[in-house]
Amino acid sequence: MKPYLLEEREQGCLLFTINRPEKRNAINFDVMDGLSEAINRTKKPGVKALIITGAGEDAFSSGGDLSIFHQLKTEEEAYGMLSKMSNILYRLLTLPKPTIALINGTAVGGGCELAAACDFRIAKKGQKAGFIQGSLAITTGWGGGTILFEKLLAGNALKILMESRLFSVEELADFGFIDHIYDGDREEICDVFLRKILSLETEVLTAYKNMLIRKWTESGLQQRIEEEVRKCAVLWEKDVHHELVAKFLERKS
Template sequence: MSYTIEKREKGYLLFTITRSEKRNAINYEVMNGLEEAINEASEADSKALIITGEGDRAFCSGGDLSVFHLLHTKEEAYPMLSKMADILYSLLTLPIPTISLMNGSTVGGGCELAAACDFRLARNGIKAGFVQGKQAITTGWGGGTILAEKLPAANAMKMLMDAELHTAEELKAYGFIDALFEKDALMACEAYLEKILAKDLRVLESYKRIWIRKWEETKLRERIEEEVRNCASLWESDAHHDYVKSFIMKKR
């Protein structure tokens, strides 16, 4: 399996991508696992959902290009992009707090996954960035649209358009990272959530609903769909395929 889902005694659900050999890149199995975790978190009595990656090298390196390089046209790319966008929107609108526990480097689609969570905690010293621009595409899972909801416009634009990796300290200054930690990731996350987990579940759900209502009223899902379609169009460009070929050759 490419993931694990654990219910923890302190009242939260823990989802871990277990593909450390692939820097916890997202494939179709991880997508299905995220759907499973989101459904379980919404149906059970969990007070939070924590998402992290196996090991300490990477939280998530985005989409697994060794799998997705088989997608050439926009018609082929769209179903994959749309599926993951649906998952991230479900994560964004999950009626309990969600936390991205960034234990290692976070790249491309990994940043989109992190953006969809309510809180982002990062290990001091890691780097992260929306590097899709270097691949001649844009964010395609809704991450750009979600980022625009959560950060000041100039900060979000700079992160997306630069397409560079930034230090955790820089990302905290941008407002993307909420807290930094040094040692044990899960222990640090539990400490960060301690007061939240002590509250009644109905209180947490009521507060989360404030933001969900806002996103529904401002048609966030429709705006994400436009992002998905734009990325699908760029996906079939020669510039993107040249990047993917170069990436695959380096791996070999």
């Protein structure tokens, strides 16, 4: 089964689906490559927006695939993986077209970082999401923490990161992380959410997005994300992180 799906839909939308439901749509290197492909295809003139979702109804994404990434032991090994994904998320963040995280199920850890890099987040009623990296003795490492401080009030971002737990999407909407909560067919809801946005010319959408991208460029966002990645890589190497991940994987097996 292919680990991701790409589909061009009506209204000029490109739909990217993480297609690993048996792994709760965990992100591995193949999914990373798929995201890079989706970003490249979104730059085509006929594409007006990129939607990212997960296969099935249980999980948007459970974050990095720990069954694979737990094999990375040293700071250097971790940095290679972290920097690869952080570069992809920075490209997603600064894509000059609207992007939407269609959160169909639980979003955990790196799954929340992926959602944070999108312009809008639409979440299914009753689901949960959270940046739980702290419970594994690391920080966010794909740039998601730095991005969160760009998008939320500082106190709300700190609470979400420091409590390192799952929040209901209703709580996250109060924090400003979730833009819309849906109950029903996710693709229909997404179409309704985007209808007015996609009625505008692509050049207009790009011009507005570029206003935001200029702000991020001038504030040195990319360098700040790099510092986040470096710190996470240092913490990744520590014994306490590997011990906690091993215990987590044991509980899941």
